[in-house]
Amino acid sequence: MMDADIILTYDLSETVRRMLGKKGIAKAGSPLARSLSRRLGVEVKLTAKSNEVSGMTGRLGFDLQKQVEKDHRLVDYSLGALSQHFCQTPLPELSAASLKKIRLERPRAYAQHVLRQAEASASIFDRLAYLYNFIEMARVTGCPLSYLLERGQAIKVQTQLLREARARGFVLPQRPGTGEDTTYEGATVLEPSCGFYRCPVAVLDFASLYPSIMMAHNLCYSTLLPPGREKKPDCPDFTESPPAAGNDQATCFVKPQVRKGLLPSILERLLAARKAAKAQLTQCQAGEAGATRRKVLHGRQLALKLSANSVYGFTGATNGPLPCLEVAGAVTAYGREMIQATKAKVESHFTTAGGYAHNAEVVYGDTDSVMVKFGPEGLSLEEAMRLSNEASKVCSSIFPAPVRLEFEKIYRPFLLMAKKRYAGLAFTSLSSPELETKGIETVRRDWCDLVRHGLEETLKHLLAPDGSDGSQKAIGHVRDVCNDLKQGKIDLKSLVISKSLGRNEYAAKAPHAEVAEKLKKRDPANAPRMGDRVSYLVLAGTSKAKVYEKAEDPIYALENDLPIDSDYYLEHQLKQPLLRVFELVCGDAQKAESLLFGGLTSQKVVVSSSKGGMGKFMKPRPKCLACSADVNDGAAVCARCTDKLSEVKEHALDRAKTLREQLNGLRAHCDRDCVLPSGPFPQLPADDPAADKGEVSERCLNASCPVIFSRARVAKQLGLAREALHRLQLKET
DNA sequence: AGCTGCCGTCGGGGTGTCTGATTGC
C-alpha cells in the first residue's frame, strides 16, 4: 500500500464520502482508515455540520476545487473547466445520469474517464505550482501546511505572532476580545470627476500602504499606550495617531527606540519575501517561454501581499483571536490622512505658479492611490511619465520611511465612471499598452458573456491607442450585437448568467435560487450546494413576469427548446451598462440612447400563459422566401418576387451548404473532445459497443460542452434552410 | 327601469429601502 504524504482530490469531502460508503465512517485501524490517516486508532469521518473530513492525521488532504476557488476568479470551477483553462486540455463533464449509465454499460471507458480526471487534477496541481507555493508560504509564516490548506488568513498571522513573541520572550494573551460586532472606519475613496479623458492620467499608488504605515509608526499590540497614559509625566516617547471619527480618545504608540513592535517585524519579513518574489518576476524571461513561471511568481507575490494586509486585518477582526481595533483604526486613520495629503501635495506642487506648464488635478483616488491629470490632451506620454516620477519622489519625501509612493502606470485614454469603476488603456512603458477595466460589467461574473464581451469590444473601440475617435465603430458594434440578439443569432452560451448560491434561505426571491430549487426537485442528489455557482437563462414569459419566474437551467432550456427573452437581454442586460459608458463619451444620455438603440424596434416575444401549449400547434402561415409577405400553401415566393426566383434558389442552396459545413465542424469538435475513450482495463468487463452510438438529436455527452449551444442553434437554422429548399423543390448539394 | 353619484377595490406607476452579489482597495 502506498504511504502518501499528500492526497490530491478535486473535491475532498465528496471523494472521502464515496470512499467511506454508506456508513460514512472508516473504523480505526481498518485498511481504509490507515490509508487515509497515519495515526492508528483514529477513525475517519465527515463532520456533521460542515461536511469536512476529520481524522486524516498525518496526510495532507488537498482540495483542488477549494483552492482554485480561493485563488482564481472564474465563472465555472468544474474540473473540466479548470483543465481547459489551466492546461488547455479538454476533459468532459458528465451529468450524474450519464455517468451512471456509462459506469454500467462501458466500464472501461468509465475507468479511463476517472483516470483522466485524476491526471487532470495532478496537471493542474503542478501547473499552478501549489506544492512549491504552499511550502514557501509555510516557511515564511511558520505555519503548518495542513493549517494553510484547511484554515484561513488568521492562523498565519497567529503563527507569525507566536514565533516573533517567542523570540522576544513574550507570551500572547488569550482572547481578550469578547466578540462584539463593532466596526471601525475604513479607507477614503476620493470623489471621482467622472468623464472620458483623452489626456494622459497618471496613477500613483503607495507600495504596501497599510503594512508600511504599521512599520513607519510602529503600530502594534505591544506599542499601544493604555488610554490616558500619554498624559502622565513618566510616559515614554510616543506618537499620537490621527483622530478617527467617533473616537475622541487619542490612540498613542511608543516610538521604536522605546520598544519595536512585533507586527512591524513580522511585516518586514513578509514584505522582504514579497520583494524577493517580485525580483524573481522581473528576472523571468519575457514572452511565451516564461509565461507560466511569471504567472506562478505573480500569484506568489499576490499571496504574500494578502498575508501582509491580513496582519492589519487580523487586528481589526472583532471575532478573531486577538482583536485590537485601536491598531486597525489607527492604520486606516493614517491612510485617510495620507491620501488627502498626497492629493494636496500633487495639486499644490504641480502648478503654473510653481513653474510647471499646467495645473495638475487629482481626478480620483482610492485608499492609497491618486489618479492625476497633469495637463491637457496635448501632453505627451513621456512628459506625463517624467512628471509622475517627480511626483512620486516629492510625495514620498513628505512621509516617513518605509512609506513610498510609486508611479504605477498611465491611462490614456481613461474612462472614469464611478467610484471603483473605470477603464483605461494602461501604459507601463511607452509602448504595448493594455486595456484595463476595473469594477465594470466586463469583470463581473454575474453578467452574461454577451454583455461582458460586448462591452469589452466596445471599450476597445472607444479606448483606441492612437487617440482616434472609435465611437462610430463602437456604436456600429453595439447595433450589430443588438440585431444579432433580436434575430436569434446569439448562442445561448453567451446568455448564461451565473451567481453563487450564497445561502440556503433567501428573504426575497432570486433567479439563481429559484433555479437551484428546480434543479433540486429534478435531481436531489446533484442539486447545487451552498457556495456553488448556479447558471441560468432568462426565458420568454408573460410581460409582467418577474425575472426569477423566467429563470431556467440552461441545459434544461436547450433540451426542451425553450425560447429566451431577448427583450430582457436587450433592456436589462445590454442597455444599462452600455448607456453608462456612452453617456460619458457622448456627454449626453439622450443622445447616447438614440445613437445606440434608436430605431431598434423591440419586438417582445410574449408567451400568453404559462401553460402555453397552443402556440406550438398553430402552424405559421408560409411566407415568401424573398420578401416575407404571406403566400399560399405550396408557393415558395410571392407574385412580386417570381423574377427573383433563381437568385433565391442560389441563396438557399448556399445557406444550407454553409450551415451543414458549420454543423459538421461542430460535431467533429464534440467527437474529438467530448467523448469518453475506452481504456486498457482487461480486468473489467468489456464495454458494450452499442452503447456508444445513437446520438440522434443535437445532444452532447459533455454537460459543459463548449459548442453544444452553437450546435443546437446551427442545427435549427439548418432545419429551416432545408425546409426552404423543400419548398423550392431543390435537393441539397 | 334607467341614470347618477358614492365608495371600495384593483392595478399601474413612482419612490424609497433593503438584500444580495460582487468587486476594489
Next chain:
DNA sequence: CTGCACGAATCAAGCAATCAGACACCCCGACGGCAGCT
C-alpha cells in the same frame, strides 16, 4: 472492559462601494357595484 450515544466546542483578515431587483408603500385613476333619484 469495550462499544456506543450524546454533547460541547471547534473556527473565521478588514471596510467601501456599485448596482439590480424584490418589496413595501403611497398616490391616483379606472372600474364596477350599489343605493338613491328621476
